[in-house]
Amino acid sequence: MIRFENVSKVYARGARPALDQVTLEIERGEFVFLVGQSGSGKSTFLRLVLREERATSGQVFALGRDLSTVSQWRVPQLRRQIGMVFQDFRLLPNMTVFDNVAIALQVIGKPRHHVLTTVPEVLETVGLEGKEKRMPHELSGGEQQRVAIARAFVNRPAILLADEPTGNLDPTTSIGIMRLLDRINRIGTTVVMATHDDEIVDQMRKRVIELEDGRTVRDQSRGVYGAAR
Ligand SMILES: Nc1ncnc2c1ncn2[C@@H]1O[C@H](COP(=O)(O)OP(=O)(O)OP(=O)(O)O)[C@@H](O)[C@H]1O
Numbered sequence: 001m002i003r004f005e006n007v008s009k010v011y012a013r014g015a016r017p018a019l020d021q022v023t024l025e026i027e028r029g030e031f032v033f034l035v036g037q038s039g040s041g042k043s044t045f046l047r048l049v050l051r052e053e054r055a056t057s058g059q060v061f062a063l064g065r066d067l068s069t070v071s072q073w074r075v076p077q078l079r080r081q082i083g084m085v086f087q088d089f090r091l092l093p094n095m096t097v098f099d100n101v102a103i104a105l106q107v108i109g110k111p112r113h114h115v116l117t118t119v120p121e122v123l124e125t126v127g128l129e130g131k132e133k134r135m136p137h138e139l140s141g142g143e144q145q146r147v148a149i150a151r152a153f154v155n156r157p158a159i160l161l162a163d164e165p166t167g168n169l170d171p172t173t174s175i176g177i178m179r180l181l182d183r184i185n186r187i188g189t190t191v192v193m194a195t196h197d198d199e200i201v202d203q204m205r206k207r208v209i210e211l212e213d214g215r216t217v218r219d220q221s222r223g224v225y226g227a228a229r
Pocket of ligand 1: 010012013014017018036037039040041042043044045097
C-alpha cells in the first residue's frame, strides 16, 4: 500500500536530510504509528506519501504507483484516495459541519443526491448526528476533529494519514478519536498516524515505526511509544 525504497529528502534550506535512506513497507489494512522527536521526519514522511513533497532520492510507492512518475495534474486524483487529518483540524470556519464534509465530495464532482445521502451517514459514523448545522466554532475540539475525520473519510480513501490528530485534545477526548480511527481502520482503510502521544501508542499496541534524525531506528509490531532498543 505504501513502500519507501531508500528514500531521502533534503529540503532546499535543510542542513541535513529530513529523511535519510528510509526503506519500509506498510501493507493494506495496517494501522501504523510514526513516532520520534520533533524534527525526526514524521511530517516529511506523510508529505511524501501525499506527494506534497518529492523524494530527493529513492522511490516512494503508494497505491501501487511510483509517485515520482505521477504527473502534477494527476496528483489530485491520487489524493482522492488518501485522506489527511491534522492537529489543528483545518475546517472551513464559515461553513457548517455538513458543508465542511460535503465539500470533499463536491470538489470531485459527486452528484447532489450522493452528497445528501453520504454526508449524514458519515456524520453518524463519527458520532455527530444532529450537529449538521453547527458552525465549527460551536463545537468542542474533539467534535471538530471528528468533522475533519469525516471529511477525510467520506470518500472512503484507501489510506488515511493523520499528523498528531490528538495533539490539541485532552486524554479522554483523544481516546474517543482513537476509537474512531481504529474503527475506520477495521473497515479497511490503512491508517498511518504521526504522534507524540505516548499513552495512546501504549494503549493501542499497533505497529510502531520510530524515526530519529530522519532514519528508522525501530519498527515493532504491537509496539509501545518508547521501547528500549
Ligand atoms: N519546508 C522545509 N524546509 C526546510 N526544512 C524543513 C522543511 N520542513 C521540515 N524541515 C526540516 O526537516 C526535518 C524534519 O521535519 P519534520 O517536520 O518532518 O519533522 P517531524 O518529526 O514531523 O517534527 P514534529 O514532531 O515537530 O512535527 C526538521 O529538521 C525540519 O526542520
